[in-house]
Amino acid sequence: MFIELESLFNGGIDSIPVNYDFDYSKEEISGVFPFTTPVKLKGEIRNTAGLVTVSATITFTMDIVCDRCAEKAVLSFEVPMQHGLVSELNDEENDDYILIEDMKLDIEQLTLEDIYLALPGKLLCKEDCKGVCPQCGANLNEGPCSCKKEIDPRFEALLDLLGD
Ligand SMILES: [Zn+2]
Ligand SMILES: [Zn+2]
Structure with missing residues (x-):
């Protein structure tokens, strides 16, 4: 999805509204395809006294498998x-600016890059x-398991010192 920016750069127009639904359902993250619903992008690209900026909000959900307890969850992001x-x-290299080649912005690619940068x-x-108990595998979010906590005897003395 490309946005034509020539008339914005040369001052012919002041702003271009940005309002898209992107389909990233084929994007794979650690073996799963988390973007099961469309990713929404809403905002605008504006030329303010020669300074062209895109400011928008990416809203999406991800169907994930928790990295800690392996349960499925749906996360919402903005x-x-x-x-x-x-x-x-x-002359100066500046990471804050994106170089637009041929006056075209690949907004779909940029949105995906911003999502990946923002993810924890x-x-x-x-x-x-x-997470899960390392001994019995029980999901500890559902309550404590019945495993005895095994404490290295060398740490017991230390724990006694730290106690109370
Ligand atoms: Zn979890
Ligand atoms: Zn356990």
Whole structure:
């Protein structure tokens, strides 16, 4: 999905509305395809006194398998998209700006990149997911299991010191 930006860069128009649904259902993350529903992008690309910026909000859900407890979960995200766009690079390298080649912006690709940058390193069913017991495999979010906590005797003395 490309947006033609020539008339925006040359001042013919002030802004271009951005309102898209993208289908990323073929995007694979660690063996699953989490984008089961369309990803929404809403905002605008604006030329303010020669400075072209895209500002929009990416709204989406992901069907994930929790990295900690392996249960399925649906997570909702709202990620801001904010970039300066330039049609040619000046001397200084600047990561804040995106170089637009041929006056065309691949907004679908940019949205996906912004999503990947915004995702946390671990996808958890909830922030405080307790995970599974390393001994019996029980899901500790559903309550404690009946395993005895095995404590290394060398640590017991230390725990006594730290106790109370
Ligand atoms: Zn979990
Ligand atoms: Zn257990």
